[in-house]
Amino acid sequence: MGWDVLLFDLDGTLTDSGPGIMHAAETALGSFGITGLSEQALRQFVGPPLVESFAVYLLQADVQTAIDRFRAYYRETGWLENEPYPGVRECLHALKAAGKRMYVATSKLESMARQVLTHFDLMQYFDGVCGGIADDPEAGKKVNVVRRALREAECTEFSRAILSGDREYDIYGGHAAGIQTVGVLYGYGSREELESAGADALAETPEALLALLL
Structure with a gap:
């Protein structure tokens, strides 16, 4: 074809880009007291829109805050873990x-x-x-x-x-x-x-x- x-x-x-994305997700979720997720769970953040991934763990009202915290880590450090x-x-x-x-x-x-x-x-x-x-x-x-x-x-x-x-x-x-x-x-x-x-x-x-x- x-x-x-x-x-x-x-x-x-x-x-x-998995390591940086997983660390960013771990940091954002940790700020809400959600810790100890397995690597397999964190791998699910690689690919889908963040709004969908965070909605699995957080109330809808907290999702945008989590995305902002994710992006703050990723802009500073995560994008280079790649x-x-x-x-x-x-x-x-x-x-x-x-x-x-x-x-x-x-x-x-x-x-x-x-x-x-x-x-x-x-x-x-x-x-x-x-x-x-x-x-x-x-x-x-x-x-x-x-x-x-x-x-x-x-x-x-x-x-x-x-x-x-x-x-x-x-x-x-x-x-x-x-x-x-x-x-x-x-x-x-x-x-x-x-x-x-x-x-x-x-x-x-x-x-x-x-x-x-x-």
Whole structure:
């Protein structure tokens, strides 16, 4: 299948941002007296919109405060507890050389996504970055960032676009926006999660993802 417009999730797909996100979540929840969460529980903060993740543990009235405390930690320290997955840079380089148009579609704040991509010298590969907007929970929902990326790409033939991501939220969001999806198995979602969500294809490694998308 010849896809011309390639969309990528950021956390758990391009970079292993889990440590910083988990520490930020742990700090924010700890400020409400919620401590001792397992690593598996904290891993669930990698990928989904924060408003959904914190709502599992907090009253709705406290969710925004938790998000603010999460972001304070992440801006200061957490964003550096992060690194590109081995093979991702080479994958992006080859796809760019092949003439693919590439966009990041992430629930992370767009400003922070750009900061991370710039820090790791990955911005050069992307034609656009679409992410969350402070004080607008709807903007960061996966289906909405995917739709924004498709508009930026002026993509009207949705069969020519595909989203790669590591969580069920990526698969559901891509499908809701009308495009196909690839579930990457080197991130934070399990094979079972991605298959149950209906991923159109799976990639074990960035090298396998490259072979699929070329």
